[in-house]
Amino acid sequence: MQRDLLGELDHLTWASVVGNVAVAGIQAVLLGIGLVLVGIPGVVFLVVATFIRSV
Numbered sequence: 001m002q003r004d005l006l007g008e009l010d011h012l013t014w015a016s017v018v019g020n021v022a023v024a025g026i027q028a029v030l031l032g033i034g035l036v037l038v039g040i041p042g043v044v045f046l047v048v049a050t051f052i053r054s055v
Helices: 002-038 043-054
Strands: none
Touching: 002 043
């Protein structure tokens, strides 16, 4: 019983971490596309900073 609960908790934790990283990546990519379209300099720095802060 306890082993099953810990196994489910492990799956839930892993899904949460992967989901957060995926959403941060999507946000950073979309921001990068928008910044390039607008013509703002320093896109790479801003995208990386956004990814780090989003996580």
